[in-house]
Amino acid sequence: MTSERKGIIVILLLLLVVSIAVLMQEPMAQSLEYHQFSDNRVMLSVPNFLNVASNLAFVFVGIMGLYGLNKRKLVGLTELKAGYFLLFLGVFLVGLGSGYYHLSPSNQTLVWDRLPMTVSFMSLYAIILAEYVSVELGRRLLYPLLLLGCASVFYWHYTEGQGAGDLRFYFLVQYLPLITIPVILLFLKPAFSHGSSYWWLILSYVAAKVFEHFDAEVFDALFLISGHTLKHLVAAFGILLLILGYQKRAKLPG
Secondary structure, X not given: OOHHHHHHHHHHHHHHHHHHHXXXXXOOOOOHHHHOOOOOOOEOOEOOHHHHHOOHHHHHHHHHHHHHHHOOOOOOOHHXXXXXXXXXXXXXXXXXXXXXXXXXXXXXXXXXXXXXXXXXXXHHHHHXXXXXXXXXXXXXXXXXHHHHHHHHHHHHHHHHHOOOOOOHHHHHHHHHHHHHHHHHHHHOOOOEOOOHHHHHHHHHHHHHXXXXXXXXXXXXXXXXXXXXXXXXXXXXXXHHHHHHHHHHOOEOOO
């Protein structure tokens, strides 16, 4: 059995097992403690200033990616131009949506943070499927994945409004790509060089989630900056590394 076939089998098993395991759980409501961040300092009359302002990093790298695409400085699949565009548009909108959310954290404003995140997650997943599995597969799945991602946010928001919030589908949209992308990178043949940029993006995202989890501990240790603010900066840095990789890479034969 080839490594490619093994990789596809592992990916399908992971998708199946993780999906069943999550959906068998009781509905997960959004904890209101999620909206309580350690650094709520007001600066320049802006509440939660650093958590708001740090989202400018997403705006910057989103514009950088869109500019690079427009000037053809980024190397990608011509069949998936829309995917790369939506990836960086999503990152740009994350900066706006997350900034808006952190001005007044609540379940209502969190929707505008999570929607563009799913656009970026699903676009990236379609891109990696196209570059490593099949161009046609990635192209065909792009818009269904986008709809699925957005639907998971709307479903969560609707269930919160009904008094029984359910984050399970959003959880799958966010974490299934994170779980399966490393398998794809390890077992399947890339279409381009510099595939390490995807690894750096994953590591940056994992580091960002760690900073998010230890928000208060980081703030107590550093005081000047919280874990949540660092989460934004580290995640945006991962996108920057991806863009730099896209600028350097070349199409591989085969």
